[in-house]
Amino acid sequence: METKEDETELQEVLNTLKLRKNIIGVGGTGCNIVRKATEVDMHGVGLVAIDVDSTHLETVPIENKYLICKDPTGGFIFSSVGADKEERDTIDEIMEKTDITFLVSGLGGSTGTATAPMVAEIAREHCALIFAICVLPFKVEGAKSGKRAEKALNELEDIADTVVSIKNDRLLETYPELDMVDAFGTLDDLIVRFIKAVIDPITSDEDCKEVLSTLG
Ligand SMILES: Nc1nc2c(ncn2[C@@H]2O[C@H](COP(=O)(O)OP(=O)(O)OP(=O)(O)O)[C@@H](O)[C@H]2O)c(=O)[nH]1
Numbered sequence: 571m572e573t574k575e576d577e578t579e580l581q582e583v584l585n586t587l588k589l590r591k592n593i594i595g596v597g598g599t600g601c602n603i604v605r606k607a608t609e610v611d612m613h614g615v616g617l618v619a620i621d622v623d624s625t626h627l628e629t630v631p632i633e634n635k636y637l638i639c640k641d642p643t644g645g646f647i648f649s650s651v652g653a654d655k656e657e658r659d660t661i662d663e664i665m666e667k668t669d670i671t672f673l674v675s676g677l678g679g680s681t682g683t684a685t686a687p688m689v690a691e692i693a694r695e696h697c698a699l700i701f702a703i704c705v706l707p708f709k710v711e712g713a714k715s716g717k718r719a720e721k722a723l724n725e726l727e728d729i730a731d732t733v734v735s736i737k738n739d740r741l742l743e744t745y746p747e748l749d750m751v752d753a754f755g756t757l758d759d760l761i762v763r764f765i766k767a768v769i770d771p772i773t774s775d776e777d778c779k780e781v782l783s784t785l786g
């Protein structure tokens with residue numbers, strides 16, 4: 571049975587404990603969602619952007635950005651880009667300092683599809699909880715794109731604790747009046763709000779306690 575002393579000790583631990591959360595965006599869609607997150611007060615949530623496209627990365631106003639390129643063995647190299655390289659952590663180091671990862675990505679293209687599962691693997695080594703939030707391609711983008719997305723989605727389902735997938739086709743039904751760029755922006759905004767809604771309730775001691783008890 572838990573004594574008063576145990577309870578006080580636990581309370582002291584919880585008071586010093588802060589669950590560390592990061593949103594990690596991979597590929598074009600992932601980086602767009604991270605850019606949206608910079609416009610919202612996310613209460614100390616870390617932001618990380620990863621892409622092969624350095625021009626696109628430049629549009630994301632955050633410190634932790636990584637350019638991906640293929641190495642000769644077919645793997646990927648993540649290199650840090652941005653203002654102050656000396657102080658930048660590697661992706662591994664960032665994951666070591668993260669308790670909850672929100673991995674966001676569009677699937678069906680090349681970058682997010684290939685690298686989101688890989689980033690999820692790195693997160694799995696260090697993080698207690700991984701939420702993967704994926705945008706699925708439009709049907710008109712073709713069967714190849716759909717198959718690629720499905721494969722990556724299955725991989726993410728094996729690695730992450732929770733996977734939320736959102737079909738881009740729903741955008742056309744929900745916002746028929748919007749052009750594509752505005753519709754993407756609206757969905758990206760909704761994803762950021764969804765993450766915020768998940769994060770906001772787990773800032774109190776009681777909620778930390780609950781999360782910790784479910785982690786064992
Ligand atoms: N919701 C949303 N979907 C997007 C956005 N940009 C592209 N998409 C869709 O997401 C899927 C993947 O696209 P991207 O994320 O641009 O692809 P990528 O991972 O950067 O891959 P490559 O550019 O091919 O290397 C496609 O189906 C696009 O139609 C965005 O900002 N928001």
Ligand SMILES: [Mg+2]
Nearest residue numbers: 597598623681
């Ligand atoms: Mg891209």
